[in-house]
Amino acid sequence: xxxxxxxxxxxxxxxxxxxxxxxxxxxxxxxxxxxxxxxxxxxxxxxxxxxxxxxxxxxxxxxxxxxxxxxxxxxxxxxxxxxxxxxxxxxxxxxxxxxxxxxxxxxxxxxxxxxxxxxxxxxxxxxxxxxxxxxxxxxxxxxxxxxxxxxxxxxxxxxxxxxxxxxxxxxxxxxxxxxxxxxxxxxxxxxxxxxxxxxxxxxxxxxxxxxxxxxxxxxxxxxxxxxxxxxxxxxxxxxxxxxxxxxxxxxxxxxxxxxxxxxxxxxxxxxxxxxxxxxxxxxxxxxxxxxxxxxxxxxxxxxxxxxxxxxxxxxxxxxxxxxxxxxx
Numbered sequence: 001x002x003x004x005x006x007x008x009x010x011x012x013x014x015x016x017x018x019x020x021x022x023x024x025x026x027x028x029x030x031x032x033x034x035x036x037x038x039x040x041x042x043x044x045x046x047x048x049x050x051x052x053x054x055x056x057x058x059x060x061x062x063x064x065x066x067x068x069x070x071x072x073x074x075x076x077x078x079x080x081x082x083x084x085x086x087x088x089x090x091x092x093x094x095x096x097x098x099x100x101x102x103x104x105x106x107x108x109x110x111x112x113x114x115x116x117x118x119x120x121x122x123x124x125x126x127x128x129x130x131x132x133x134x135x136x137x138x139x140x141x142x143x144x145x146x147x148x149x150x151x152x153x154x155x156x157x158x159x160x161x162x163x164x165x166x167x168x169x170x171x172x173x174x175x176x177x178x179x180x181x182x183x184x185x186x187x188x189x190x191x192x193x194x195x196x197x198x199x200x201x202x203x204x205x206x207x208x209x210x211x212x213x214x215x216x217x218x219x220x221x222x223x224x225x226x227x228x229x230x231x232x233x234x235x236x237x238x239x240x241x242x243x244x245x246x247x248x249x250x251x252x253x254x255x256x257x258x259x260x261x262x263x264x265x266x267x268x269x270x271x272x273x274x275x276x277x278x279x280x281x282x283x284x285x286x287x288x289x290x291x292x293x294x295x296x297x298x299x300x301x302x303x304x305x306x307x308x309x310x311x312x313x314x315x316x317x318x319x320x321x322x323x324x325x326x327x328x
Contacts, residue, residue, distance in 0.1 A: 033083040033113055035062060040259070040313060042070055045079040047148035048091035051232045053077050057093060066111030078103050083110050085119050087161040089152040097142035098171065102199050105135040130198045137173035137198035144169045144201065149235050150258045150314070163258075165238045169194070169201035227277060230254045231316065253319045257281070261315075263308040271322040274298045279315030281308045 036044065041061040046054045058073030060080040067080060076096030081089055084106075094103055105126050112122045129135040145168055152161040175193055177184040182192045186203070194201045223245065234242035234254050245252040257263055257279075274283065276296040283290045283298055285306040290298055292308075300306050302322075308315060 031086045032116065033062060033086045033088075033110070035064065036081070038070065041081055043314070044089070044091050044148065044150060045081050045093070046091075047150065047235065049077060049079055049093035049145050050147065051228055053093065053145075054079070058099070060107065062110050062114070064114060066114050067107045080106070082106055083113055084122070085154045086113060087152070087154045089150070089161070091146065091148040091150065093145045093147075095142045095144070097138050097140055098144050101136050101138045102144070102171075105129060105199060108135075127197065135198070138171035140171075142171050144171070147235055149238050149240070149256070166235060167203060169203050172200045172202035173198045175200055175202065227254075227318075231256075249323045251321045253321075255315075255317045255319055257308055257311055257315045259311050259314050261311055263311075266307065267303050267305045268300075268321070269302055271302050272300050273320040274300065275318045275320070277316045277318060278313075279311065279317075280313040281311040281315045283308055 038061055042059050045059050045061070046057065049057055053075060056073055056075030057077040057079045058069065059071040060067040060078070061070045062068075062081065062083060076099060077093050078099040079091070079093040080103075082092045083089065092106075108129065109122055109126060112125060117125075126135065130137070147166045147168070149163075149166055151164050151166065153164050154160075155162050172193060174197065176196060177193050180191055180193070180202070182190055184192050186192045191202050194203050225244065230242065230244055231254065233244070234240075234256060240257060241253055241255050243251065243253045259279075274292070274297070276292045276294055276298075278294045280293045281291075283292050283300075283306060285298075285300055285304050290296075292298060
């Protein structure tokens, strides 16, 4: 099996420098993972997959007794927010092979964590399951998508969960960094092995292309954009902010913030308008708060200090900037 996985082609769409130690942190604590509202959990789980696979994917949600099937699938893919640590929240979508081999172990991890088991106890039981044949390693090459920009993984050095970049993983059971001549740090786009053992993965980080910005010197009569495509482009970039249109008279961006995120205060030189496509939060402009949700439209004058806060649901907004610096 190891020889097969030495020759799998791989690519990973990522925009942040990845520190593999984020994936290796552990905690001895037996605290329970946070339970999310059902709709939010489903949306977060599906954000792991490419857009065209989401409609047909099966979806699990974590509840008090473990994972529950929220929606049956039709394309062989299974999406869920993977918890292998109480502070982890890792949207992942496995192909049919992963659905049949890896997902059963992942479901058991969630069940054990919700019983209050420590990370070490959970990992020990999962390993026993592989040793006994209760769980099996992938039998062929395959893929697990983690394309969400809301991957949170515990860092043992800081004791906190940190965002790590969107990526694609390929099954590499029992493969080691030494097997592939890897230094294990992902530097220079070289592959490295994560989650060593029968359910290991080969990952490689390469710099993504810069987000596409439409620059129109001779402006055409119309430019059409699809919000789902813009959303997918921003998610692939791994960034919160994606500029997508710029002409002499105006520019447009799409902006996203995770629930609980802390937005930076940012006055701008231009007047701007926020259209909230989804989510729920509060927009503070100078000293006044404006509750916003899907469908909200807010004008913010140039030079006004503003930020989103109290983000209760993942926020996504289109931002429209005026032609030139304004004076108020």
